Amino acid sequence: xxxxxxxxxxxxxxxxxxxxxxxxxxxxxxxxxxxxxxxxxxxxxxxxxxxxxxxxxxxxxxxxxxxxxxxxxxxxxxxxxxxxxxxxxxxxxxxxxxxxxxxxxxxxxxxxxxxxxxxxxxxxxxxxxxxxxxxxxxxxxxxxxxxxxxxxxxxxxxxxxxxxxxxxxxxxxxxxxxxxxxxxxxxxxxxxxxxxxxxxxxxxxxxxxxxxxxxxxxxxxxxxxxxxxxxxxxxxxxxxxxxxxxxxxxxxxxxxxxxxxxxxxxxxxxxxxxxxxxxxxxxxxxxxxxxxxxxxxxxxxxxxxxxxxxxxxxxxxxxxxxxxxxxxxxxxxxxxxxxxxxxxxxxxxx
Numbered sequence: 001x002x003x004x005x006x007x008x009x010x011x012x013x014x015x016x017x018x019x020x021x022x023x024x025x026x027x028x029x030x031x032x033x034x035x036x037x038x039x040x041x042x043x044x045x046x047x048x049x050x051x052x053x054x055x056x057x058x059x060x061x062x063x064x065x066x067x068x069x070x071x072x073x074x075x076x077x078x079x080x081x082x083x084x085x086x087x088x089x090x091x092x093x094x095x096x097x098x099x100x101x102x103x104x105x106x107x108x109x110x111x112x113x114x115x116x117x118x119x120x121x122x123x124x125x126x127x128x129x130x131x132x133x134x135x136x137x138x139x140x141x142x143x144x145x146x147x148x149x150x151x152x153x154x155x156x157x158x159x160x161x162x163x164x165x166x167x168x169x170x171x172x173x174x175x176x177x178x179x180x181x182x183x184x185x186x187x188x189x190x191x192x193x194x195x196x197x198x199x200x201x202x203x204x205x206x207x208x209x210x211x212x213x214x215x216x217x218x219x220x221x222x223x224x225x226x227x228x229x230x231x232x233x234x235x236x237x238x239x240x241x242x243x244x245x246x247x248x249x250x251x252x253x254x255x256x257x258x259x260x261x262x263x264x265x266x267x268x269x270x271x272x273x274x275x276x277x278x279x280x281x282x283x284x285x286x287x288x289x290x291x292x293x294x295x296x297x298x299x300x301x302x303x304x305x306x307x308x309x310x311x312x313x314x315x316x317x318x319x320x321x322x323x324x325x326x327x328x329x330x331x332x333x334x335x336x337x338x339x340x341x342x343x344x345x346x347x348x349x350x
Contacts, residue, residue, distance in 0.1 A: 047060050047149060
């Protein structure tokens with residue numbers, strides 16, 4: 001492409017800078033419906049100059065052909081589309097012209113349009129995907145009042161709209177989870193206070209719930225790292241618990257259930273098991289298998305243990321908490337308590 005020759009006077013209306021201003025200056029406009037730049041009407045020059053001077057994303061569609069001139073701020077709006085300078089706006093956005101065309105036609109007829117957070121499917125990165133935009137199409141008039149072109153002033157709001165929708169989903173999910181949590185707390189309280197030491201146990205169980213919820217909230221109530229919850233929950237005993245396993249992401253229900261189960265196992269170990277004596281230790285290991293997640297709790301070095309004569313609420317809580325998300329098997333070996341917790345693949349994200 002040969003660079004067109006212009007006098008300094010011809011280009012006085014163009015910003016003297018690099019980027020789109022230089023590309024407009026060097027573009028072969030004679031190959032477009034606009035014709036050579038020195039033949040452009042003053043209205044086109046003025047509108048193009050305003051576009052190029054603006055720091056806000058703008059594009060100018062000129063004439064019946066909607067030939068395009070745009071500024072540096074508009075370039076991200078185009079994504080990976082082929083070069084748009086000098087092409088028809090209707091060709092650039094052909095995949096969405098059924099929606100955008102009537103808006104441009106109204107502007108060509110003299111009627112401006114302003115729309116906030118408008119959803120449209122565009123192919124900017126190799127496939128159709130929804131985006132949201134706040135934009136204005138308004139007519140650019142000639143000296144005699146006729147409409148010579150359309151100015152598109154636009155900002156992409158996809159990130160804002162997506163964040164707002166995610167916040168709404170999070171709010172609804174949080175409300176649902178809180179209702180379930182209140183029901184769980186009521187059940188724990190009703191059973192715990194049958195024990196004379198119930199207040200301390202109740203507060204400890206609430207702390208276990210709170211620690212699981214903190215991890216979930218950090219992940220916006222989506223799948224959260226299992227290891228982070230375990231590290232937080234068992235931090236007071238970390239020096240005496242040998243932990244190993246992959247950092248499996250767990251859904252909210254399973255995360256809360258696991259936090260309660262591990263809290264009860266640790267509490268029992270402190271009262272009666274391996275953590276009740278200086279030399280006792282716990283091995284906590286987990287692994288993924290074709291059937292799901294297996295979590296193994298093994299105590300060693302503590303006093304001899306035997307199956308309890310009666311099932312306390314802590315043991316019942318393990319079964320209640322784990323209901324619907326897997327199963328737990330407990331054994332009271334002479335060497336120490338053993339527990340195997342199973343979670344199916346389908347329940348990992350629950």
